[in-house]
Amino acid sequence: MTDQKPGVEAWKEHTTAFDRVQSVATTVSKPRPVSYIADEAHVAENTARGHLERLVNLNVLLKTKRDDGALYSPDPLHTRMQTLRDLLEAHDRDGLIDLKIKLQSKIEAWKADYSVDSPGELRTRAAKTDTASQTRNLKKTASDWELARYRLSVLEDAIESYATYTKDFRASA
Amino acid sequence: MSDSYTSSEASHRALRAIQQELERHPTVVAVQGFPDGYFTELRAELAVDRWGIDRENATITVRWFAGATPDARPEFEFHYSDEETDFGWHHHEQEHVDGWGNFQERTNDGGYTYEPYTFHAQNPAQLSWEIMSSLSSGLNSE
Numbered sequence: 001m002t003d004q005k006p007g008v009e010a011w012k013e014h015t016t017a018f019d020r021v022q023s024v025a026t027t028v029s030k031p032r033p034v035s036y037i038a039d040e041a042h043v044a045e046n047t048a049r050g051h052l053e054r055l056v057n058l059n060v061l062l063k064t065k066r067d068d069g070a071l072y073s074p075d076p077l078h079t080r081m082q083t084l085r086d087l088l089e090a091h092d093r094d095g096l097i098d099l100k101i102k103l104q105s106k107i108e109a110w111k112a113d114y115s116v117d118s119p120g121e122l123r124t125r126a127a128k129t130d131t132a133s134q135t136r137n138l139k140k141t142a143s144d145w146e147l148a149r150y151r152l153s154v155l156e157d158a159i160e161s162y163a164t165y166t167k168d169f170r171a172s173a
Numbered sequence: 174m175s176d177s178y179t180s181s182e183a184s185h186r187a188l189r190a191i192q193q194e195l196e197r198h199p200t201v202v203a204v205q206g207f208p209d210g211y212f213t214e215l216r217a218e219l220a221v222d223r224w225g226i227d228r229e230n231a232t233i234t235v236r237w238f239a240g241a242t243p244d245a246r247p248e249f250e251f252h253y254s255d256e257e258t259d260f261g262w263h264h265h266e267q268e269h270v271d272g273w274g275n276f277q278e279r280t281n282d283g284g285y286t287y288e289p290y291t292f293h294a295q296n297p298a299q300l301s302w303e304i305m306s307s308l309s310s311g312l313n314s315e
Contacts (some may be wrong), residue, residue: 007302008312014197023298027190030243040296076177079186103211120178120275123241132268138250139266143184143238144213150181151212 008042017043021051021059026165028081031064031071060168084165093162096155103152114138119145178224183239184201187247187297191235194301200224221255223284228255230247233308234308237297246273248296251304262304262312 011020020041028037038048052072055061060078064071087096116122119142126138158165188206195204195217200222206212219231231253238248252261260278267275269287276290294300 005299007294007306008299010198010306011194011299011302014199015194019197023190024296027183027187029178029239029247040299042299061184074186076179076182079182079189082189083185099209106211111210113259132266136266139238140236142238143248144211146181146210146241147184147213149181150185156309169271 016053017047021048025061025072026074031073033069033071067089080154084158088165089159096159101157103148107148178243180239180241182235187237187239193303194298196304197264224309231255253308
């Protein structure tokens, strides 16, 4: 039987059940049961359960046990380490510092342009605009700002522990 | 996890998952976080000739914001452009059609037309394949 939802057959053709379970489970916004992840990943529940347990053992997911079954959610530490590794693979220490300056400058520019200190304040202002397009623009900038702040925090971690991380990184390569 | 939910980290995870799914798609040549350093959006270079379509500079740009709380609706857009046109599937507040989901397409006078659009997929990974399927259909019907 084919799945009528657009793109699902191609998704199944070009990925494994494990790929799909991982993709779905690492993007849920709150802890979810096996049934939810299996349904979203288009795999059988038993298959999903096995893959989810493997992802828990690999420290990709967190598992919360409840009386009516387990819930699975992404491990924030894994996400952070992935981003850290990407940054260390792409940049040396000077490159990381240049990126940090770039991000800090952008954040300073947003603060000056909108006379606010945080993306939260910008969102509050977005709720008081006159037109939908003004609201949209402010919310878009607030989202960019939040992503930039997250990226900056990982970047600072990468710079601070550069010698340790790159030593470990070379040892594991 | 709900207690430790942060929208920036959730958005970042969604963008990473979308990047991975687009890289698996046979029409995608390369995907990069953009701008360099911020990674607030993804840009995928497409080889639409693999669909039998003769267009230069075909790209799809993806933005994703997971929402301020775990239960909030995500705001996102997948926007295609090439040497001739641009159009995209968006999900966010706007004043053009009812609801959040909309398909928008640039017109000859530089403005855009808007139609309501209902997304089938609920998660960023499947959504990436839904959009690529709709894109293929859209370009082939032009």
